[in-house]
Every structure is written in C-alpha cells, then in structure tokens.
Amino acid sequence: MKTTLVDFTAAHDSDRPILLTGGAVVTMDPSIPDLDAGDVLLVGPQIIAIGADLRSDPGHGAAAASALVVDTRGAIVGPGFVDTHRHAWEAQLRRSIPDVSDLGEYVMSTLAGVAPNYAPEDMYIGTRLAALTALDSGITTMLDFSHNSRTSAHSDAALNALIDTGIRGVHASMGPHFGEWDRQWPKHMNRLVSDFHGAADGLVTVRLAALATDEIAGPAIAYGPELAAFASDLGVWTSIDAVFGIPSSEAILRWARMGILDPTLTLIHATGLTPEAWTAMGDAGVTVSLAPTSDAQIGLESAVPAVDEALAVGIRPGLSIDV
Template sequence: MTHYIRNIVNHRAVTPAATLIRGATILSMDEKIGNIERGDILITGSTINAVGQGLEAPGAHVIDATNMIVTPGMVDSHRHAWEGQLRRINANATCLEDYSNATHFSFAKYYRPSDIYIGNLLTALGAIDAGITTMIDNSHNSRTAAHSDAAVEALLDSGIRAVHASGAPVSGEWDKAHWPGNWQRLQDKYFSNNPDSLVTPAVMAQLEPELWAEARRLGLPIVTEFFGAEMGAELKSLHQQGLLGPDNIFNHCTALPDEGWEILREAGVRVNVCPRSDAHYGIEDGMFAIEAAHRHGIAPGLSVDNETSYSTDMFMEMRVAFYLQRVMGMHRQTHCCDSVHALTTLPAARLLRAATLDGAYCAGLQDKVGSLTPGKQADLILINAGDINLYPSGNAFGTVVHAAERSNIDTVMIGGRIVKQNGRVVGVDSARLHAAIDESREHLFTAAGYKPDAFAETFLPLDAAH
C-alpha cells in the first residue's frame, strides 16, 4: 500500500472576514503592547488587526473570551513528526541508543509513504490540540520522493504551520539517487508557486558542508542535530571558513563549551533546546542548555523532539525547563533565597516567551508569528481559565506555565482560521484516523518482528538484536 487517504481532515469551514475576541486576559509577548487584564483582539482575515481595549467591529464574528487567557500559538522548534504512530513505545528509554533502536534501526526501515503520511498527520493534529500552531518538522526518514511528498502533504492537510526539513534516513536502504536533488524537487513541486503556504521548506543535514552548499543555493534553512561535547570542536573551523550563519538551526546544543557558544552567537546560528529529551535520553550531560544560551546572548526556542517516550505538549516542556534550571542553580550555590547569591532562573513569563516568540525566531518566522502583534498572522490560543483546575487564576503567566493542560485549550487559531473549538480539533474524522493509525502500526510491527507489550519496561524489537 503506497497510497494514502487524504480526506481524514476536513477544513472546508469558511473563515470569517473579521473576528473579534472580546474580554480576554492577553499575554501578547509584544513589549509595546504588553499584557492586558481584560482586552480585545480584532482579526481581519488571517491577520491581527488590533490589540487593545474597547475595540468595535460591526459585523465581526465575536468570541466571548471572558475567563479566557489568550497567548500566541506555541512554536515547537524541533520535532520528528514522522514518528507519530510510535507514541510512548519506549517510555523507559535511558539513552540515545534506546531512542535510535526504537526508531531508526527498526521501524524506520519499513516505513511506506502511507506510514510517513499518517505519522506526520497524527503528530501535527496532536500539536494543534496542545496549542502548538507552528513546528519545525525534522523529517529524517525520507526514503524516496514519494515518502517526502507524503510528509509535506500530511502537514498541508493538517492545517498546522510548519517548516519541513527534509533529510536522508539514518539506516536501512533508501533511494540515494534523490539526494540532495530531492530538495529542489520539493521546492519546485510544493513551494515555489505558493508563497502563502502554511508549510515552508528547509533541509536536515549534519555538519556536511557539501550539503549545506546545496541548501544555500536553494535559499533553504539548514537543521542539524548538534551535540556540543561531541561536535563542538568542529565549530571553529566551520566558522573560519564562513560556513556558519543565520540559516543554520542547531538542535540540542548540549554540553557546549563557552567558546562554542561565542561562535554560535557571532555567526547568528539559531538554537533550540530540549528540556525533556536531553534528560530522558541522557544526551551528553543530560541537561538542556537554556542557561548557557542566555548567558551568551542567545534566546533559544523550546522543542519536544519526539513522542516515542512522552507527551507532545509545550506545557510540560516549560515546566520541566523551570524546575531543571532551578536544580542547576542549586547545584552551583548553597545560599538561601534572600541572600545576594539568590538563584537567577527564568520566570514563568520568560519561559512562555521561549515557547512562543523565541521559537518563532528559531523557525525564522518571527515576522509572522510568535506574538500578538498587529500585522502578524493570527496564530493564537484561548485557554479557559474558568475550568475547575485553573480557577481562580491568581497569576496569568503562572496559570499558563505551571497549571494549564491541553484540556484547558478551548480554541486554537492558525492564520485566522479556527482549528480547535470548544476543546476539540475541528474537522477530524476520528474513525478514519484511528483506522489509518492502526493499519500503519500493524504493518510496522509485523515488518520489524515486534510484538507489542502494553506493560513492557524495556523496548527491544527483533531487528535491534540482530
């Protein structure tokens, strides 16, 4: 089965010419607009028209946002979307090898285009449900042109905003003849004549200057899995050759020495960090790098990385980030909170910025999304602070970062179009989606010789043992 069904999601609903969100608590992430305890947002078509108080728009579709907190849509700046149907298959992984054995060295080799499609679609819909309106899709299982097409078409069908970074597989057999020419082909087929597309192209490549040169010829951002202790020594030479720049996006950046961070800052390299992933898989020193990044003048985005071991939401990413940085600070000093050596960790508001505006910068979309700014795209979420687990909301940032869950997200809007409403993702045929997921999993499990065990403490597909 190399075809796939593309009518699982129906986006035929007409976007109103104007929408007025009225009476919300607004966390704008825009320094000029600030935060408004009770305010309004006027949206015209796909664009934010005004943010303020007492706005009027006769004839507009009105959303009563009483007891709602409105924030920009969250940005996941590093996600392997093709793995969607492998959710929590490796919950107790302890190292990067565990992750690779459960993906690259087993199931990945047996992915058909239909499996890529359903993996990407499921991941994107799950992201929308969790208030993630933009993600950078690290698609390193594009075995053929058909696989690449399936990945892009799933993102387009989902309605998410995405940067699709196409990359070659890590293991198994694939059509090597379409690399790196696949990047040009994808650009010509899906993007060159569609400047308003929610999906834009990028490439995924390691420290490979010859591939970077082709990406730059095409004007495409370059996404790299970057582990600082292992790869940091190569930065000086790359920088001296002029091969690092603002079109580079580095994931993880764990255990990177200060001189490496200085090179990244000087070159303008974009960075994202992975609070849960780095700890869960014990990547290098196991600690995400937000403190080092900020110390060197870099504001990284946050990323979920994958769902093979944990959930998709940025709420947990922000919480883990908050507490891990506290632990890091405590290890560095032993004085009490009221001393001159008190911890200087990022507060809730700054972590929400990391999940929104800083992520938008990482994706190169800061002029379009990441803040509730007039002229930007209307990508936003409405959190119901009247829900029993959130009411009363003593602090808006604290409510979002420390208490909110995906179930509290009432509405999600991308480009002015409502994609989640009344707590449910719009237009999804759940029966067809579940059937497609189940068919894909059955194929992958059978092909890899894997017998699913809902209570397994470890993951060991037969292929990994060979």
C-alpha cells in the first residue's frame, strides 16, 4: 500500500521511525559513501542511520522493522538545498520581473513603486508563499533578505511566516530603499533577536542585512563601521546585497583596511569585482551568495556567475533565487 502524506505526518509527529528505502542516496558526507540504492532511517527531526539495508543491520534493524516505510525507488534521497538569498516578501509579484530590462527598472518598479504599499499582512503572505514554494522545490533552508521592514510589525509578520511554514529560515533584516517607514531599523533588531533568534526549536535565526554602497538608496542602509559594530554587539552575522562592479570592489578593500571584512559577512552577487577585491575576500574568509538567474535577467555586470573567481581564492559559493 502506498504511503501517504497523512501517514508520513502522523509518523513524524509521533516519533515513529520512518524508513526511506530503495532510492539513490547522496550523503554529502565524505565519511559516508553515496549509495546507488539504500536506506535512510529517520526519527522525528533526526537522521538516525544511512546504509545499504538497515533492516538487516544489527544496530538499527529493530527500529527499521517498526518504521513507516517510504518507497523511494527511482528517486534521489539527499539533503535539502540551501537558498542563500531570497527577497521572500516579493513572492506574490512573480512573473513581473521579465517586464524589466535592467537593475534600474527593477528598483523603480518594485522597490520604489510596489514596496511602499505593502502592509504587514502582505509581508506575511509573500514570505510564507516563498517558503512553501522553496520546500516544494527541495529547498529546506532559505535566507530571507527582508528589505521592506517599514515597521516592526512588517518584520514580525515575515518572521512568523517562516515559523509557520516549518522551514529552516534566516531572517536578514534591512530598512526599505524608498518611501515612508518608521526608521526603527536597525535598533529594533535588538527585540527581533530577543524574540525570534532560535525560534521554532532553533529553525529560525536572525541576521542583519545591508547594501554594499550608497549608490542605490543612500548611506543609511549601506554597510560600514556603524553597522559592523551594531552586528558585532548584537552577536549576529550580516548579509550584504548589491555587491558588484568597481564601487563595490573599492568598498570591499575599504572594509578590509577598517578590519570589518571578516567571516561573519556574506557578499551577494559578487559580479564584476576586481582581482584585488577577490583576494581580500578570500583572505578575510567571507562567504559568497551567487544569483545566476537574476544576474542574467537584469544584466548585472557581465551576468556570468563568479564561480571561478570564488574558487580561486578558496571560497565555495552558495546559490540563491533572489527575486
């Protein structure tokens, strides 16, 4: 009899073991080889064992025998994907991005035109839709670069949407680019961290978000010594968007001289950067989030994802959906 989602949910909620069996297992763990066909044993939120035939395994046979069996033959069983940068509140605007021809048009149509009209409930709907469609696509971890925090209620709505979907979510909070807002950011992040960092049994965490330079929206939301100190005092990491071209390259070298280019930073896009900037990034141990689809859609610099540049300085880049 085929296992249903209702069966799976009931087993998960009761901590009954669940045995995924027969699929090609990709472990992403150098100590555990991939299997052409194998088993993965789950209990609650934990992976208990991986093996070729766990029902005959002395250590896990009893649990496997009592488990709900899910036939995964013909499928690939592996860890969920990680989306390292998505503006989740924009999810209900899908299909609109092909109507813009470059970054300037996106900024004006979405960030200047639509974003100021968002209410907290719109933030909730967009963020929850983004998280649900991420899960449906095999993405189990998503960083929400939430750059429409017009009020504390907007931020709370976005965070509650992550909690309500059950995704492993990182809320990276930034003030809006344009329009009226409460100017509560970044100070309100003290409360966000207190109320939400580690929520949903540790699945939801909080980060600071900023832009690389003041070109797009002015200095208030551009990364620099003040925001670096704020994030450090708060004990959170920082995601920095719109990192591209010569101005961002110069900013990266400036951060390095100031001592605020470090492993707590994730730099997003990273297209068209100079070799000197890449060297500084590698030396500092930053992480990088590439956005191949949006870079091509709106023509950021060369629009070629900087995979080779990152690997050359010892950075293994992440991938992101963006918008």
